Amino acid sequence: xxxxxxxxxxxxxxxxxxxxxxxxxxxxxxxxxxxxxxxxxxxxxxxxxxxxxxxxxxxxxxxxxxxxxxxxxxxxxxxxxxxxxxxxxxxxxxxxxxxxxxxxxxxxxxxxxxxxxxxxxxxxxxxxxxxxxxxxxxxxxxxxxxxxxxxxxxxxxxxxxxxxxxxxxxxxxxxxxxxxxxxxxxxxxxxxxxxxxxxxxxxxxxxxxxxxxxxxxxxxxxxxxxxxxxxxxxxxxxxxxxxxxxxxxxxxxxxxxxxxxxxxxxxxxxxxxxxxxxxxxxxxxxxxxxxxxxxxxxxxxxxxxxxxxxxxxxxxxxxxxxxxxxxxxxxxxxxxxxxxxxxxxxxxxxxxxxxxxxxxxxxxxxxxxxxxxxxxxxxxxxxxxxxxxxxxxxxxxxxxxxxxxxxxxxxxxxxxxxxxxxxxxxxxxxxxxxxxxxxxxxxxxxxxxxxxxxxxxxxxxxxxxxxxxxxx
Amino acid sequence: xxxxxxxxxxxxxxxxxxxxxxxxxxxxxxxxxxxxxxxxxxxxxxxxxxxxxxxxxxxxxxxxxxxxxxxxxxxxxxxxxxxxxxxxxxxxxxxxxxxxxxxxxxxxxxxxxxxxxxxxxxxxxxxxxxxxxxxxxxxxxxxxxxxxxxxxxxxxxxxxxxxxxxxxxxxxxxxxxxxxxxxxxxxxxxxxxxxxxxxxx
Numbered sequence: 001x002x003x004x005x006x007x008x009x010x011x012x013x014x015x016x017x018x019x020x021x022x023x024x025x026x027x028x029x030x031x032x033x034x035x036x037x038x039x040x041x042x043x044x045x046x047x048x049x050x051x052x053x054x055x056x057x058x059x060x061x062x063x064x065x066x067x068x069x070x071x072x073x074x075x076x077x078x079x080x081x082x083x084x085x086x087x088x089x090x091x092x093x094x095x096x097x098x099x100x101x102x103x104x105x106x107x108x109x110x111x112x113x114x115x116x117x118x119x120x121x122x123x124x125x126x127x128x129x130x131x132x133x134x135x136x137x138x139x140x141x142x143x144x145x146x147x148x149x150x151x152x153x154x155x156x157x158x159x160x161x162x163x164x165x166x167x168x169x170x171x172x173x174x175x176x177x178x179x180x181x182x183x184x185x186x187x188x189x190x191x192x193x194x195x196x197x198x199x200x201x202x203x204x205x206x207x208x209x210x211x212x213x214x215x216x217x218x219x220x221x222x223x224x225x226x227x228x229x230x231x232x233x234x235x236x237x238x239x240x241x242x243x244x245x246x247x248x249x250x251x252x253x254x255x256x257x258x259x260x261x262x263x264x265x266x267x268x269x270x271x272x273x274x275x276x277x278x279x280x281x282x283x284x285x286x287x288x289x290x291x292x293x294x295x296x297x298x299x300x301x302x303x304x305x306x307x308x309x310x311x312x313x314x315x316x317x318x319x320x321x322x323x324x325x326x327x328x329x330x331x332x333x334x335x336x337x338x339x340x341x342x343x344x345x346x347x348x349x350x351x352x353x354x355x356x357x358x359x360x361x362x363x364x365x366x367x368x369x370x371x372x373x374x375x376x377x378x379x380x381x382x383x384x385x386x387x388x389x390x391x392x393x394x395x396x397x398x399x400x401x402x403x404x405x406x407x408x409x410x411x412x413x414x415x416x417x418x419x420x421x422x423x424x425x426x427x428x429x430x431x432x433x434x435x436x437x438x439x440x441x442x443x444x445x446x447x448x449x450x451x452x453x454x455x456x457x458x459x460x461x462x463x464x465x466x467x468x469x470x471x472x
Numbered sequence: 473x474x475x476x477x478x479x480x481x482x483x484x485x486x487x488x489x490x491x492x493x494x495x496x497x498x499x500x501x502x503x504x505x506x507x508x509x510x511x512x513x514x515x516x517x518x519x520x521x522x523x524x525x526x527x528x529x530x531x532x533x534x535x536x537x538x539x540x541x542x543x544x545x546x547x548x549x550x551x552x553x554x555x556x557x558x559x560x561x562x563x564x565x566x567x568x569x570x571x572x573x574x575x576x577x578x579x580x581x582x583x584x585x586x587x588x589x590x591x592x593x594x595x596x597x598x599x600x601x602x603x604x605x606x607x608x609x610x611x612x613x614x615x616x617x618x619x620x621x622x623x624x625x626x627x628x629x630x631x632x633x634x635x636x637x638x639x640x641x642x643x644x645x646x647x648x649x650x651x652x653x654x655x656x657x658x659x660x661x662x663x664x665x666x667x668x669x670x671x672x673x
Contacts (some may be wrong), residue, residue, distance in 0.1 A: 015657055015664045020648065023658050026664050036557060038507035047651070051672035052661075056671065064505060078505035085507045122670055129556040129580060145558035145584035146509075151654055157661055160583075161638050180528055193492060196548040197579055227553065229579050261669060266505040291491050293553070314549075318491060411501045432496040432554060439500070439524035 002268035004146025029047030036127030040149035067403035106379020109133040109347040116246025120235035121265035134233030136216035163301030164274035169205035172281035177464035180215035181447035185287040193295035196228030225294040234266040306330035340422040340454035346410040349427035368458030412437025425454035477646040483543030487604035494554035513566030546627025599631035
């Protein structure tokens with residue numbers, strides 16, 4: 001019987017069926033960070049439990065780290081307390097910690113792949129919903145809560161019901177100026193923010209075959225924004241080339257054996273999918289959000305939805321609520337909307353290629369007057385790569401602030417916050433009310449290049465026009 | 473570890489209308505700078521309960537004195553979407569809620585709630601509106617969320633309220649916190665791990 005990658009990985013990691021019908025699923029790799037783990041370690045201590053597989057558990061610090069202060073103690077004592085707690089927990093329980101001093105610190109979903117910890121055919125869990133990112137490698141990766149972090153720490157397993165699999169084919173060729181971010185924003189717009197409930201998304205088709213690993217990560221990252229518990233791309237030569245030679249990648253004969261296993265784990269031709277969705281690449285435009293969830297997106301040339309034209313009561317109410325919060329006019333073009341802040345970074349778009357693309361186009365240009373623009377590399381290694389290429393200088397000369405690695409303004413648990421009702425053109429993943437640190441702050445999600453276009457024009461703009469983009 | 477068998481919960485309710493109420497709305501990220509979950513309850517729905525400009529309390533249902541002490545939270549579709557942060561269900565629980573009734577729940581949120589022993593029951597929009605109308609008229613209305621029977625009883629009416637099989641089983645049989653059962657599987661875990669090259673190495 002042909003099987004999907006999801007079925008193969010699930011079956012290989014299923015330990016047994018629990019009394020309530022859920023599966024006790026073995027989690028091969030557990031990634032932890034400072035925000036959702038301290039309470040789990042507290043529970044471990046209360047119950048007198050040890051970490052089952054400390055060598056399969058990896059920690060980093062990302063959410064709370066300041067990006068403009070490298071020396072501890074941090075000016076925010078609460079942030080310092082979380083840092084200290086993680087350090088202590090890693091020491092007490094024998095866990096590898098990619099602390100800042102190691103030069104390998106960064107956003108957990110950037111660190112795992114860049115260290116070669118994220119591998120095809122594995123199961124991964126992390127107390128963060130964007131764990132779906134790791135699916136780009138053909139891993140099944142779950143975002144989990146703190147009590148489940150305790151479960152994985154103590155047993156290297158968790159209780160979970162089997163998911164259905166939806167295959168999403170994106171066929172044809174993306175138009176110039178259309179990026180991986182646009183692909184996922186488009187998918188969420190089409191399928192809805194809860195369209196993926198109960199599913200793992202398998203992304204495939206020519207567009208994904210051609211994508212780099214960094215682009216695949218951008219797409220898988222936002223699976224959860226479409227309600228899917230996990231998202232993945234089948235591993236191929238692109239995956240293997242990315243992983244070869246990374247610190248935790250298999251070496252020598254073990255590498256050849258691993259590649260053979262990774263090839264075998266990909267979905268078989270003719271396997272069963274619970275649902276199939278086909279999307280034509282040509283239909284995808286540079287996409288921006290106008291509302292307060294990631295499904296509320298439109299093509300850059302479209303107008304802001306009008307609640308008067310809504311076909312359902314629900315839709316009308318949600319448009320009204322979103323527009324009231326976003327202070328946007330129904331029926332008006334989104335293009336030309338004035339912005340206050342531009343943010344390039346996050347686990348969605350904080351990798352080398354994101355900064356390369358921005359630098360390529362902002363070189364010689366200036367951030368518009370009155371716009372605060374910040375560029376935050378996703379990891380210390382990304383920062384170093386960018387600096388070696390001089391991208392930091394190009395960005396700084398254009399008027400971006402070049403910061404140290406962390407989650408930063410994606411969720412603003414560090415000092416990088418919007419103020420008042422500032423409007424931010426953001427390469428991050430969520431545009432929820434108050435997401436970027438101010439209870440009235442406003443977010444428009446878009447690709448890094450679209451953020452760059454917004455930064456230099458001071459408005460939501462079409463990067464294809466601003467930068468005369470004619471190829472990818 | 474012996475856990476309570478959660479077959480049914482009785483209490484007063486409060487209706488927080490809206491679809492897609494996300495985890496940042498439930499508890500803004502800036503209140504998650506903590507190493508314990510204690511005290512999260514007071515920040516539940518913080519930014520919609522306090523006017524960000526004036527600091528004054530808003531007309532949010534949780535600010536309405538008539539609904540003080542409610543233990544059953546009612547809302548719309550896709551409740552709890554967004555983050556996997558357990559801070560959201562923890563804040564709901566620490567505030568005093570024992571059950572959530574909505575048109576639908578985001579996946580991770582649902583799992584997190586179940587693990588904390590908070591039943592998430594799915595009811596139709598019309599039925600939720602009916603319950604909301606009853607408590608609007610009389611906030612003292614006693615609501616019974618019957619997990620075992622998958623129904624909600626209030627003011628002489630009974631409506632359907634689905635609780636997914638695995639969660640219902642876990643709640644009514646007192647095994648909603650899986651840790652005990654997971655620990656018992658240690659030997660089986662070892663043999664499964666031994667068959668996986670990346671874990672055997």
